[in-house]
Amino acid sequence: MRVLLLQPPLLPAAEVTPPLGLTTLASWLMARGHEPRILDLDLEVRERDSASEDRYVPLFERALDDFAPDVCAVTSMYSNSLQAEHLMRAAKRRRPDLVTVAGGAHFGALGTASLRRLPELDFAIQGEGEPALSGLLDALAAGSSWDSVPSLCYRENGEIRTSPAAAQIDLATLPPMWSTLGEALDIERYARTIQPGSPRRVIYIEAGRGCPFACTFCATAPFWRRQFRVKPAEKIVDEIRFLHEEHGYDSFMLVHDLLTVSPKFMAQFCDAMLEAKLPVEWMANSRTDIRLKGLLPKMKAAGCWKLFFGIESASERIQKVVDKHLDPKSAETTVAELAQHGISCTCSFVLGQPDERADEISESITLGARLKMLGADLVQFHRLRMWPPAPITKSPLPVDFDLDSLRIEYPFVQVPEDHVQAILADNDFFSGYFVPETIAGSPAQMAQVEMFFHHAVSLAPYTVAALGRLTHGGMVSAFYEALAEVGPLHREQLSWDATDDPLANWRALRPLFRSLIAHADLSEEAKALVQGIFGYEEWRMHFLCGMPTPEPAAAGGNNWSAFLCPLDMPQAIERLRAGEELTDDLLESRILILAREASGGIASYELDTDQLPELTRPDSELVRELSAVN
């Protein structure tokens, strides 16, 4: 059977990697004699601000005409489900004889509801797609009944029926992935989206499926029935070798919900990578309480550059509420250990559990800032969302639709009004677009917390960590007062593109930051400390970006700058990193100097304030020397 596998617009971006689920399906179907072709609308429409229906539906219609498939199968992650529905409608309008199938995270979790919503949809596949889709295509090709095809939702005599779920496949039986795709997917088109000079040529590859844990907010663990499976290590290395040697990829995201849960597998994989001697790197998902210390040198040598951790909360109480049971203290130890071995990490938090208090969210943000200081590359804050089949979606919770929260991950910069109305009309199906009510704040306040601290921790982690520590859980309450005074941050004020100028975001955050510090419940001395730390971070940030600070530094030249810091910042940094108290004795002014060398090196010096005249005298020998640093 000819089958068009369809990726609706999900997150159009300059650099695009192949849609992994569809790519795996394509190789599976080819090995069974079918003829798949992938149409990836993220690849075809790469600009997020122009990914409108008028743009992607004609592309799809042209592909239907050119390829003339017998079946069109669409996948969906929650935020592109409406686009998937538009495509199915367009498919039946253009080709009423075409068989339509939907699967993936959203349709795969809500198969019967999908058929109920969408008359143009003939079949939905629940859970793992490979055996169900190939079984359906076999049945259609043979003209036989599909009632023995597993994991299938279909209509019969006006009723929606569901066949029993398939046993999950042994991932060792998956056919070789990338080398067998033929015309199903042109990998080189993806490779060409990587910007020239990009430090990493990144691609996602599947390492396995299934996390054994039972966190209440997690949709993927139950989707894979919490059964941990991995591909054989050698098979993963073969995929890496092929993609590196044939297409030049050198950075691999090993997709698996929790790959490191088996240190034995990790050791095998590292051995296989070391033996392969490929000049590539990789990253994987882990938990901070999985002890990898003895393995870290081997992982680093085998190319591991980064791990992803879901920390979720700094509160032990919330850890229990969400069934994660992670000791938040393990996060600091693990991130610091990774940094010692030259391995970076992303740390992610989920904010806004129904009974989570504002002070608990403050503690989580403070921990996030500390992790950034200790070596985390990125710290992310997400609001809790209700994605089926996550256990939390089974409990009836009061929820609110929050457009601003949706816009963060919607395929379009502006969510079209008809999409909003469609979502509001079916909040059972679109529960992922709704956020549970929380005692920590209103939906509007929580959206601001998510947006502000996502950027604030990245740009000024010392300030956030100090504020969090000194306010003893009061940071978020003070932030709400700042919001009331300054007004909300607007998403349009911020860039979300890592290649843009970070100073633009600093300027957007600055008024709220200053108001937050002003409203924090702090002694005069503590406030002076936080203001001093903020001033230092502002100076550092501007110097690194090659720009003068909004409040001029004490002295400076083309390649150097001296800052009159109202506190002993070097000592404050040490204490913040060690998790020690910030006390009034730190309020001793210092001169801090940064000088940039032609090679890109940055020299940093600290002087007593009585030496400031040496730096401000125009005829000073020192000024001449600093200006000549290279």
Next chain:
Amino acid sequence: MNAVQAVPSTVEAPKGLKALRPRKFQDPLLYTQVTIPPIPIYA
């Protein structure tokens, strides 16, 4: 300037500065990449 990544100095302090006996000043964040955190995704 985008995605700034600085590295520690590899040259000696200027003589005039050395004469002032500057103290050690270390901030690891000087050497981490200054960049906009991308849209958060769960991976």
